[in-house]
Amino acid sequence: MPQETRPQPNIVLVFADQLRSSAVGYNGNPDVRTPVMNHLAADGVVFTSAVAGCPVCTPYRACLLTGRYPLSHGLFMNDVRLPESERTFGEIYSAADYDTAYIGKWHLDGNQRLAYTPPGPRRHGFGFWAVGNCTHDYFHSLYYCDTPEPLYWEGYDAHAQARLACDYIRSRDPQRPYCLFLSWGPPHNPFEWVPQNYLDMYAPDALHIPPNTPKPVRRDLAGYYAHITALDEALGWVLEAIRASGQEENTIVVFTSDHGEMLGAQGYNRKQLPWDDSVLVPLIVRYPAAQRPACRVDVPINAPDLLPTLLSLCRLTIPAEVEGTDLAHLVTGTEGTAPDSALIEVIAPFSEYTGPEWRGVRTNRYTYARTLEGPWILYDNLIDPYQVHNLVGDPAYNALQAEMEAKLQGWLERTNDTFEPAATYRERFGHVDIDERNAIRYTP
Incomplete structure (x- = not known):
């Protein structure tokens, strides 16, 4: 369909917490089971050099939502509140007459991790709200909607969040575009807090250990992979809801993560390190109505680049304060320039x-x-x-x-x-x- 007659696309941005790029099947991992992610990668544009530029939770989220770098928005440590003066996806897309929604982990409202974020400027333009600031208690996970009364996700929180995202997608007016963020806590540790049926898929002693991991943490790796497979199934539900809505052709799906996980590589755990296990993240963009044929792109892309790229794909104006680079041409296959690092x-x-x-x-x-x-x-x-x-x-x-x-x-x-x-x-x-x-x- 010609660009000038194409309706405004929907945005569904799904991101995990602490999922490293090497822990997905489509990047060659021989152990982890990710059939849905693999299928999405086969249909979309895979960015093989996607990085979390400041590889830790709060800074990444601030960079993603504002399109700006840490020394501009000021969030380079966890548990710092995003200033109300910062414009985000929510505010920009709301102003463009999109329905906006955020479901899951926020981690941008300061150092009270279980506190209520009231409607208003601290929600940064997101209308539908089912959010906990920060918790990794995956079976007793607290969140809030529009009252200060705490609610709890039923069962494994990532699955409950995905089901709510499906309900949101199914309830949309097809004449009005929407921008939905689905933010999961897993596969961030604790690695054992995952439904048993997924843990049963992975025998620790059977897993391949990378040569950069001097002290293998097999049990942690098994739990990590179990979380990832649980997320893979939930991603499948979301993609099916998009398909069933009749909006698949005109919906931009983004799947990524806020940073990686060292898991013993180089002798370290967690993140905040310059090695690929910490900084390199999965990134798939699928936009059937306008993307190039499915492919892998090795151009470096960073968290601040996603906002301007998606605004460009939606034919919306990129605010002057946005510092990331518009890389929409890498999705559409048209001419353009990009940073080499x-x-x-x-x-x-x-x-x-x-x-x-x-x-x-x-x-x-x-x-x-x-x-x-x-x-x-x-x-x-x-x-x-x-x-x-x-x-x-x-x-x-x-x-x-x-x-x-x-x-x-x-x-x-x-x-x-x-x-x-x-x-x-x-x-x-x-x-x-x-x-x-x-x-x-x-x-x-």
């Missing part, structure tokens, strides 16, 4: 990660990061996909290291980052009520 960074380490602050870049082939002390890591991910051979200081790679450093300096200039110690940024943005792990004090 993506910024990755941890501005103020906290909680599990007790190492140094760092800045880096990820291209479609190389990863480079430095600390305040100097260059830290450099990998050729084509010949070293598990990132076990650090090339920093190798004379044979001096030219490459200099090239990657130049790319990083370009990003630091673009984001107005002079790369100071973490305390400088915490003080600048008022993030000073911190505990002994340098984390914002929060009420669980």
Whole structure:
């Protein structure tokens, strides 16, 4: 259908928490069962170099929703409230006469993790609301709608959230477009809090352990995969609801994650690290009405790029304050330009990660990061996909290291980052009520 006669597309953006790019079948994982994700990947555009530029929960969500980088919106640690002055997907799409909805984990309303977010500016334009700020108690998961009376998801929360998303999709007026966010807590730990039938699919001793994992955590890996398979089934329900609504052709489906999970790789757990297990995330975009033939794209794409890209696909104006890059042409197959690298960074380490602050870049082939002390890591991910051979200081790679450093300096200039110690940024943005792990004090 010609663009000028095509109706405004719907948006269904589904994202998991702590799902690394290597933990899906369509990227070659031999163990995890993800038939729905695999089918979606076969129908859509797969971004193989998608990164969570600031790989931790709250910062990613702020970058995703605003299209801006952490030193612009100020959220580079968990449990910080997104300023009401920041415009998000919800406000922008509501102003364009879309129905808007957010279901699941929010983690943008400050350090009261189980508190109520009342209707108004703290919901940032999302109309339909079934949200908990932050919990990973997957079988006793609290959320709120439009009153301060807490509600609880029935059973495994990601499944209940998916069912509500299906109800929302089925109830839409086909004459009015909608923008739906479905935000899951899994596969974030605890890895054992998953329905038993999914755990039974994975025998820990039968799992393949990557060569970058010195102390295999087989039981955790089995639980991690069980969560992912549970999410895969729930994603199938959502996709079927879209199909049954008659709106599949004109619905943009996005599937991604807020960051990865180290799971013992390089000797680390969780996130906030520059290795691919932490920063590289799945990203699939399917838009049957306007996308190119299904393919894999290796152009780097970062969280702030999703808002301008989707606005462009919807033929809506991109606000001037948005800092991400419009990469819609990579979905449609038309002409366009794109950055050759993506910024990755941890501005103020906290909680599990007790190492140094760092800045880096990820291209479609190389990863480079430095600390305040100097260059830290450099990998050729084509010949070293598990990132076990650090090339920093190798004379044979001096030219490459200099090239990657130049790319990083370009990003630091673009984001107005002079790369100071973490305390400088915490003080600048008022993030000073911190505990002994340098984390914002929060009420669980």
